[in-house]
Amino acid sequence: MANKTLLVLFLFLSACSFIHGNKQLHSLVRFYKAKMSKDGTVNTTSHFEPVQHLHNSATLIDHGAQKENDKIKKLPGQPYVKFDQYGGYVTINESAGRAFYYYFVEAENPKKSSSLPLLLWLNGGPGCSSLAYGAMQELGPFRVNSDGKTLYRNKFSWNRAANVLFLESPAGVGFSYSNTSSDYKNGGDKSTAADNYVFLLNWLERFPEYKGRDLYLSGESYAGHYVPQLAHTIIYHNIIANKTLINLKGILIGNAVINDETDTMGMYDYFGSHALISDETSYDIRKYCNFSADALTQPDKCIDATTDADYNIEVLDIYNIYAPLCFDGNLTIKPKKMSWQNIDPCSDYYTYAYMNRRDVQDALHANVTKLDHDWEPCSEILKGWHDSAATVIPLLKEFMKYKLRVWIFSGDTDARVPVTSTKYSISSMKLPIKTKWHPWIHQGEAGGFVQVYKGDLTLATVRGAGHQVPSYQPKRALALVKHFLSGKPLKDSSRPS
């Protein structure tokens, strides 16, 4: 019966996000369906353990020459910029023919790039591309115009604060591929973390000036799994090697999938408190549903209530409940006038068109093996997912023990993995509070609200932002990441600290 409820929920959500074109959302929803159907295709019970024996053949490649080859001269339709960009492949497993595509933008001020940290950004899904979202619609230096062939500047790009590395992961996502087709069926949290780790080791061989540089891992949505699991793997191998192989300093995750039970309950509670569903439906979900990992079935009253809720939000972009929808993803002959304040809801279409141009792929050093499928914002060839822990909270607790910087942020108009869910998840950790919930001020306004827990773990909201925070609130998102990277608390400058 649980299957029935969740099937209804996720089928409809898939349809909804498909219509409105955002494939990242589609993927997360499809995945949740598989995960929560409990039909055995996704193992949710195991606590995440890093892979101990990594296939390391890739490190043999001559990275010195490769780095120069990866340098991007200029992207088609790109405005002039003063920083360097690189794009290319890092072999993950030579025998399987598995390689990951990365896009790297150095810090905007070349003088600063050598002192600023390295920040890896991962998108979720599973199956969605960090090039599609992070790089081209969220925190990257460019966004794609509505003509699908020219770019405009994102003035609030995160490479104003760091050297930013976008990775398409796992194999099957974006330009990343494997010559072993079973890799597309046998993926999961563990193999992704292992591959991401191998990628990082090898990427640092190719960019040795970043070896030893402070590294931060960041991402959103299902990267709430990827980021902590990669961090855990890095820590594990540093301990085994008894030296700092990778100098990880902290993690930053937004609107993140953290803990299935509280994530799901928080989503429905958010629907209720934001007047999207009726009080009666909210009440029934609270009373009759059990979203814990061990609930195998749900009573009919829960199924009816969740079906009703799902029906009610069908016409919304639940990834930003106040945002407009995309009704016309057609390219325009001339670029529409863009505003940094309002991301175009059809951006996914423009990015798709741009990334599938041959000249763009050549400039990016992408698709060198001539893949037999289009580049997609979210993979359509990735099938199956073997393991996905029901919670990453044990990892977060571990990071706090190891004094890793842990920041969790939430765009407060996202209803999919909303601030309510994130608050419930952190609340379940029962951490003592260091500084209580207060606004953080950016340019005289509340950028959002923040609470710091003893440990140190920071929870911050970004006011007026949906699921993809830097898309909707680029200024506030940049302020947030600057504070995160500097380790400075988000302060309420309007009153004495």
Place this chain on the structure above:
Amino acid sequence: MANKTLLVLFLFLSACSFIHGNKQLHSLVRFYKAKMSKDGTVNTTSHFEPVQHLHNSATLIDHGAQKENDKIKKLPGQPYVKFDQYGGYVTINESAGRAFYYYFVEAENPKKSSSLPLLLWLNGGPGCSSLAYGAMQELGPFRVNSDGKTLYRNKFSWNRAANVLFLESPAGVGFSYSNTSSDYKNGGDKSTAADNYVFLLNWLERFPEYKGRDLYLSGESYAGHYVPQLAHTIIYHNIIANKTLINLKGILIGNAVINDETDTMGMYDYFGSHALISDETSYDIRKYCNFSADALTQPDKCIDATTDADYNIEVLDIYNIYAPLCFDGNLTIKPKKMSWQNIDPCSDYYTYAYMNRRDVQDALHANVTKLDHDWEPCSEILKGWHDSAATVIPLLKEFMKYKLRVWIFSGDTDARVPVTSTKYSISSMKLPIKTKWHPWIHQGEAGGFVQVYKGDLTLATVRGAGHQVPSYQPKRALALVKHFLSGKPLKDSSRPS
């Protein structure tokens, strides 16, 4: 002790709204402070009763000639329009020298003006001007440019659906005045309803073609009191006269002050569910505060919690929690480019400048007595308020009995009189549900959500709108009022009804 809490709340809110320039908000807050301080200045205990003996001397005036005199040739800086506008004074009490200023815009299509209903709009406060807000920043045909001297069209003006009458009430508000200065100190709900009724009777004498026309009363915020009380007065006098003196058909109130206890509780709950205050503070307010009319004191824990909450929202525009603030209300030499999608947060300043121009006042036939004070968006000369019922729910119930159309709407990003409050208030009426909570669709998107109660009472949200709904969501607000006036339910066109 109650006083202390509420004093802190309202003093801060006053300061906040003052800084950011929206005087409507300032007034409501100042008033609530007086009302809830229970120091005897505002009588909250009496059930509203209409004044039975009205001073009717004003009806003797020759209205025929007056109507032509009231016709507005053209407002300074006004773009060309095809409908007629009128502005002028209606004497309310000749011996006291009390007169109300009105601004009237006929329906946009002159052919339609004779068939479309008459809609009165009232703003709240108490003390705020319907010219300042309703007419010039919300649902009127023009908005003031940032130069403070030219106007631009509001394409979604409500005179596309009705002949719209804006009234500055009570005396002391905007251009409305009294030569009896004690009138400014002795106002209250009852005298305002009586004066508004006398205004309407006389206005209909001046515009006899609207006698017998379907009349709807509408307004926002504290007009949640004005509108039902005026409706009640109209009904009462129709019954006494045993004929339809005024052909009232329905009322429409938005983000309306309805029931003090649930309004206050709902406000704090909204702060909590929208992650503006901490879970701990929300919990304490729920547990320790008693906002019922008979609570004379509050425990220290309630005072601490509400103080903490107030502190946290100080930096927000709580009338639209996602909106920008006004930092620079200075006029510009040339008008800034305006967008119907985003109202300028400094609009109050532009309207103030415009309304205090002599040429504008002459064109409006306003300030003919040369008032000794500036025109203000919210009155600074109105002092004291004698009576304000703790609830208008008995009136709403009465209207349902008399088959009056009752629609209550709520911009869902207002935290001051939020949708949570409105839901609690309606919920306390324990009405059976006719059609359950569902989205209403406008141009393919959710305009908001709606529930209809048996009776008929309609509760509708407007998605992404703050306290002043037509300012933030002009398209959706126009769609809403069209449905209200036609009596057609707001439908979810995406599924079978």
